[in-house]
Amino acid sequence: MKPCKNYTTADGLPNNAIRSLYLDKNTDLWIGTENGVSKLENGSFTNLPLPETIANKSCWDISQDENGNMWFASYGGGVYSFNGTKFTFYNKNNGLPADRVRKLLSYEGKMYVGTELGVAIIDIKTNRIITPKGINPHFGVFIVTDFFVYNNQIYFSTCNEGLFKISTNTRTPKIESVLDYRNVMSLGFYNNILFSANKGFLNYYKIEDIIAQKTKIQTFGKTTVWDFTKDNKNTIYAAAWGIYDLSGGLFQVKNNQLQNISEEYGIDSKNLLSVVCNTKKNILYVGSKDKGIYVVQLDETIDYNSLNDKAVVDFETLDSKKIILHQDGISFLDAKNSISKTITAFDFKKFEVAYINNSRQKLPSHADGFYELKYNIAAQEIEFYEILKHQKSLWISSNIGVFEMNFEGEIINYIPIHSYKIGFTSDNKFIETIPYAGVRVYDDVHHLKAKHFSEYDTNTPLDVVGILNSNDKTYLISVFQGLFVHQNQKFQSLLKANIWKESKLKFITKNKKGNLIIASEFGAIAVIDASNSFRILRTISKNQIIGNTITFLESYKDFILIGTEKGINIYQNGITQLFDKEQGLEDAAITSSYISNEQLYLGTKKGFYTINLNKITANKNTVSSIEIRAIAINSIPISPNNYRWFTYNSNELVCDYQHNTIAVDFVPKGHLFPNKLKFRYRLKKTNRWSPYSEKPFVYLSYLPNDTYHLEIEVLDLNAGKTSRFNILKIRIQPPFWKARWFYGLVGALMVLGTVLIILRIKKRAVQKAETENRIAKAKLETLLSQMNPHFTFNALNTIQSFVFNKDAHK
Numbered sequence: 001m002k003p004c005k006n007y008t009t010a011d012g013l014p015n016n017a018i019r020s021l022y023l024d025k026n027t028d029l030w031i032g033t034e035n036g037v038s039k040l041e042n043g044s045f046t047n048l049p050l051p052e053t054i055a056n057k058s059c060w061d062i063s064q065d066e067n068g069n070m071w072f073a074s075y076g077g078g079v080y081s082f083n084g085t086k087f088t089f090y091n092k093n094n095g096l097p098a099d100r101v102r103k104l105l106s107y108e109g110k111m112y113v114g115t116e117l118g119v120a121i122i123d124i125k126t127n128r129i130i131t132p133k134g135i136n137p138h139f140g141v142f143i144v145t146d147f148f149v150y151n152n153q154i155y156f157s158t159c160n161e162g163l164f165k166i167s168t169n170t171r172t173p174k175i176e177s178v179l180d181y182r183n184v185m186s187l188g189f190y191n192n193i194l195f196s197a198n199k200g201f202l203n204y205y206k207i208e209d210i211i212a213q214k215t216k217i218q219t220f221g222k223t224t225v226w227d228f229t230k231d232n233k234n235t236i237y238a239a240a241w242g243i244y245d246l247s248g249g250l251f252q253v254k255n256n257q258l259q260n261i262s263e264e265y266g267i268d269s270k271n272l273l274s275v276v277c278n279t280k281k282n283i284l285y286v287g288s289k290d291k292g293i294y295v296v297q298l299d300e301t302i303d304y305n306s307l308n309d310k311a312v313v314d315f316e317t318l319d320s321k322k323i324i325l326h327q328d329g330i331s332f333l334d335a336k337n338s339i340s341k342t343i344t345a346f347d348f349k350k351f352e353v354a355y356i357n358n359s360r361q362k363l364p365s366h367a368d369g370f371y372e373l374k375y376n377i378a379a380q381e382i383e384f385y386e387i388l389k390h391q392k393s394l395w396i397s398s399n400i401g402v403f404e405m406n407f408e409g410e411i412i413n414y415i416p417i418h419s420y421k422i423g424f425t426s427d428n429k430f431i432e433t434i435p436y437a438g439v440r441v442y443d444d445v446h447h448l449k450a451k452h453f454s455e456y457d458t459n460t461p462l463d464v465v466g467i468l469n470s471n472d473k474t475y476l477i478s479v480f481q482g483l484f485v486h487q488n489q490k491f492q493s494l495l496k497a498n499i500w501k502e503s504k505l506k507f508i509t510k511n512k513k514g515n516l517i518i519a520s521e522f523g524a525i526a527v528i529d530a531s532n533s534f535r536i537l538r539t540i541s542k543n544q545i546i547g548n549t550i551t552f553l554e555s556y557k558d559f560i561l562i563g564t565e566k567g568i569n570i571y572q573n574g575i576t577q578l579f580d581k582e583q584g585l586e587d588a589a590i591t592s593s594y595i596s597n598e599q600l601y602l603g604t605k606k607g608f609y610t611i612n613l614n615k616i617t618a619n620k621n622t623v624s625s626i627e628i629r630a631i632a633i634n635s636i637p638i639s640p641n642n643y644r645w646f647t648y649n650s651n652e653l654v655c656d657y658q659h660n661t662i663a664v665d666f667v668p669k670g671h672l673f674p675n676k677l678k679f680r681y682r683l684k685k686t687n688r689w690s691p692y693s694e695k696p697f698v699y700l701s702y703l704p705n706d707t708y709h710l711e712i713e714v715l716d717l718n719a720g721k722t723s724r725f726n727i728l729k730i731r732i733q734p735p736f737w738k739a740r741w742f743y744g745l746v747g748a749l750m751v752l753g754t755v756l757i758i759l760r761i762k763k764r765a766v767q768k769a770e771t772e773n774r775i776a777k778a779k780l781e782t783l784l785s786q787m788n789p790h791f792t793f794n795a796l797n798t799i800q801s802f803v804f805n806k807d808a809h810k
């Protein structure tokens with residue numbers, strides 16, 4: 001089965017009846033429903049806010065002109081175009097033949113509009129509408145159902161009249177009949193082959209025969225197809241709805257046959273109306289009449305085989321064959337995953353009974369130190385444990401004993417021992433682990449000749465859950481006793497020898513360099529070089545693993561594959577990628593794992609997965625840009641005039657100090673799996689990052705006045721990469737008393753006041769000096785007027801004489 005996700009109104013679609021699907025120049029998906037238009041981005045829907053003047057919101061087709069404007073066909077409301085900010089309307093009042101529009105085609109600066117009364121041609125530059133003449137209505141209608149282009153000529157089909165072309169040889173375009181036939185619902189034109197959908201079947205034509213008027217009609221299929229598309233491998237898909245029966249679904253058009261692939265592609269609706277393929281991302285979008293949209297991953301990264309809901313126990317491979325041990329026995333699968341042979345539990349039981357009845361050997365018993373084996377277990381109660389390929393045989397352990405099988409699927413031997421974990425030493429000796437009673441290493445397992453290693457010896461492995469051979473050593477891991485090594489016919493406990501003190505182990509494997517990779521019960525993983533000495537090369541802590549419980553452990557190239565309840569952790573050099581249900585791994589409760597020929601096989605309780613390792617470990621694209629979808633300030637959305645194509649059309653936001661709580665919704669672009677993204681932000685380079693969030697949303701409350709640069713870091717767990725984007729410059733303007741102009745004004749006023757004060761002080765000082773001078777003069781004049789002039793003259797001469805004689809005392 002292909003990975004498939006279904007989107008409905010519960011996910012944000014305006015309606016579950018999908019009439020049209022369209023991929024624009026940026027490969028964004030537009031959806032026309034019976035109740036409006038929506039756009040799918042980052043796993044969520046943005047609904048186009050249609051004006052209230054559009055009474056009929058049913059959208060039957062979508063197209064895009066060469067200027068990037070989107071066009072929508074309304075079944076009852078004419079046609080309207082959208083340039084990112086405003087709508088332009090075309091209807092019967094301004095030139096359309098009818099308001100019921102079914103199909104649109106953009107070609108060389110014109111928009112061809114298929115209505116129920118013929119075709120209209122709209123010039124996208126002048127908005128001029130031309131209606132070609134020459135329609136031949138039946139029952140009062142001339143219903144256009146589809147368009148296609150061949151040799152720069154526009155062709156279209158009608159429901160009741162057949163196939164036509166639009167001739168532009170004259171000044172006024174006119175309609176010319178090409179092929180007369182009835183009940184045309186849709187067209188698919190690929191590789192010069194025209195598929196014409198009729199009621200309950202497909203017609204097949206070569207375009208050269210149609211042009212030459214030598215049509216040879218070939219008919220196939222038993223359903224009514226409403227839309228076609230083609231993927232990058234030239235596979236043609238058809239979306240069908242039987243109208244009056246349940247013949248619809250998703251089909252492949254192959255070798256003049258319709259092959260129903262609905263179940264394989266995870267589509268449970270039989271009422272499909274539209275289909276389109278994103279060849280860049282290898283995704284198929286399917287629109288239904290009743291269950292919304294299906295998004296199908298077409299790449300061959302993962303495939304699921306239900307195996308008739310059997311619980312898978314273990315895997316092995318033989319060349320291109322898969323050998324699957326399951327609850328009911330063993331199945332051999334060919335390269336196409338078809339079961340070629342099955343050995344049932346009854347076959348195993350039959351062989352065990354025959355051995356018991358015919359063997360001359362004494363059957364082992366619990367009294368002999370063997371783990372209890374019940375010979376009366378019925379076939380339907382057999383529990384299989386594992387399957388091993390060793391030399392030229394397959395070895396299968398179960399609760400009724402161990403079986404040896406050749407590569408042709410024939411049981412050739414039975415060993416009456418009960419062991420949960422079996423294996424072989426590096427020198428090809430069979431290992432039987434005995435719960436609570438030690439280990440046996442067999443020199444001749446068919447005759448039960450073995451050496452027993454006592455459980456009382458501290459170097460004997462107990463509670464073994466994994467066995468691995470590397471070079472000339474055999475490693476065994478215990479769920480309680482740590483790591484053991486078998487070499488030179490002896491076991492050694494690395495825990496008891498204080499070489500490695502990890503005691504609770506769960507899984508063991510090795511990488512291409514021969515280094516051991518061991519997972520502990522508590523989630524940590526160690527990479528160990530045990531070739532000469534024992535050296536831990538790397539430890540992967542539990543915090544680096546997504547999930548709490550390890551379910552399997554494998555190694556591929558330089559990658560470590562760690563299964564948890566969350567999915568597959570793909571680890572390399574400190575970087576973790578996650579592969580989970582979003583990519584198709586719906587059931588992460590893995591029962592077994594196996595790697596062969598660059599494929600990872602994962603068993604579950606209902607079938608198994610096959611995963612392409614080269615694809616999940618390849619370098620992957622991540623988020624290329626971030627677009628702001630909505631901004632609210634103090635919980636109030638900003639004006640719609642600030643957006644174009646749903647995106648905030650500026651890189652700056654300016655607010656005053658009273659409007660400083662800002663909410664930003666954004667959409668990452670360029671990635672495949674939105675649920676693999678985590679986001680965190682910071683406002684300045686010197687700030688710490690916020691905690692990671694899974695929501696593309698930032699809430700900034702009560703920002704102080706300052707200038708901020710909102711930076712988003714995106715962690716993409718699918719690609720194992722982080723990306724950073726500066727998405728918005730935010731300026732919170734200060735209150736006027738903190739503004740520079742206010743500080744400048746206050747400073748200027750202070751300087752002016754100081755100057756005025758200084759000038760006033762100086763002025764008062766001058767006035768005071770002048771006043772004192774006048775008073776002194778007045779006093780002097782008064783004094784002079786009272787003194788005898790001769791006395792004054794004599795006194796001054798006497799003072800002068802004293803000065804000249806320097807007689808200070810006199």
